[in-house]
Amino acid sequence: MKIKKKELLRLIETYLREQNDEKKSSGGKYKIYFGARSFITDYSRDIAKYLDNYDAGHAWIMVKKPGEGLTSYSGKSGVAFELQRLAQSRDKENDDYLKQMRALRDIGEISPEEYKALVEKSDWGQLRKIKNYEPDTFEYANSRGNYLIEVMPRGNDSQEDVKKAIEKIESAFANYNEDVTYDPIPGSNADVPPDARNSNSFAYTLLKHILGNDKEIEKRVNFSDIKMQLPGWGKLVRGLRPQEIPN
Numbered sequence: 001m002k003i004k005k006k007e008l009l010r011l012i013e014t015y016l017r018e019q020n021d022e023k024k025s026s027g028g029k030y031k032i033y034f035g036a037r038s039f040i041t042d043y044s045r046d047i048a049k050y051l052d053n054y055d056a057g058h059a060w061i062m063v064k065k066p067g068e069g070l071t072s073y074s075g076k077s078g079v080a081f082e083l084q085r086l087a088q089s090r091d092k093e094n095d096d097y098l099k100q101m102r103a104l105r106d107i108g109e110i111s112p113e114e115y116k117a118l119v120e121k122s123d124w125g126q127l128r129k130i131k132n133y134e135p136d137t138f139e140y141a142n143s144r145g146n147y148l149i150e151v152m153p154r155g156n157d158s159q160e161d162v163k164k165a166i167e168k169i170e171s172a173f174a175n176y177n178e179d180v181t182y183d184p185i186p187g188s189n190a191d192v193p194p195d196a197r198n199s200n201s202f203a204y205t206l207l208k209h210i211l212g213n214d215k216e217i218e219k220r221v222n223f224s225d226i227k228m229q230l231p232g233w234g235k236l237v238r239g240l241r242p243q244e245i246p247n
Contacts, residue, residue: 030162031064032152032169034207034221035072035141038228057147057228059203060136063166072136073173075202075237077124077182124182127197127237129173147228151207151220165210171242172209179239186232198232205237 036059060074141148152162183189183196207217214234 028064028066028068029153030066030159030166031150032162032165032210033062033064033070033138033141034149034151034203035060035062035136035138035147036226036228036230037135037140037143037146057200057226057230058136059200059230059233060133061151061169061203061206062136062138062141063169065166070138072132073169073206074130074133074136075127075197075199076130076133077128077184077198124184126178127180127182127199127202128178129176129202129240131173147226149221152210154220168209168242169206172206172240175243176237176240180237184231186235195238197235197237200230200232201235201237202240204233204235205240208236209242 036057038057060072062070062072064070138148140146152165153159181193181196182198183192184198186197186201187194189196204217207221208214211217211220
């Protein structure tokens with residue numbers, strides 16, 4: 001696989017940045033990152049026109065512990081994890097869903113209106129939790145058009161502060177029972193439960209637990225600099241919460 005010179009330089013820069021972090025203290029530091037990538041990069045640019053007002057982004061959270069690699073925490077549609085199982089199913093509804101998804105990949109076979117109907121009316125399953133989802137990486141977030149933001153430590157954050165925040169993220173992730181309905185655009189479909197959420201809601205909820213309020217989240221993530229929509233941001237995911245962390 002060929003790689004462009006600019007992308008190679010970016011990968012090298014990312015690697016050196018991580019290596020530098022490791023050298024700043026013995027065994028590295030505790031860190032928490034916010035990552036976001038455009039949905040457009042998940043598809044061919046040729047079909048970008050089909051995404052229309054659904055041209056939006058997906059956010060996730062990454063944590064770093066001393067002496068360990070990065071771990072990402074993401075929320076995703078249950079359908080995304082079950083396509084292989086669905087492909088083997090003889091259930092007509094599932095087969096019809098897959099045909100529509102295949103049509104999306106075949107340019108010109110569905111109209112923008114049909115695609116919107118697919119997004120709004122399909123059964124996307126539950127909002128699943130996944131650790132180290134392959135596209136949700138430091139390198140991907142650091143690539144052109146995407147976003148990589150160091151959330152902690154910032155300002156007066158101590159390493160103990162960041163360590164406790166990571167423990168909250170891990171606890172919330174472990175306790176979440178994946179019992180919330182997934183909605184790609186929460187609130188857009190009256191046929192799904194009002195507490196349906198998506199991956200951006202998942203990332204937001206994790207940040208809300210560690211930062212406490214929206215003002216602090218805005219201060220650290222600085223959404224005025226992010227040029228992509230994050231539908232579902234600002235909505236809490238029911239059941240995605242940490243147990244009390246002992247002092």
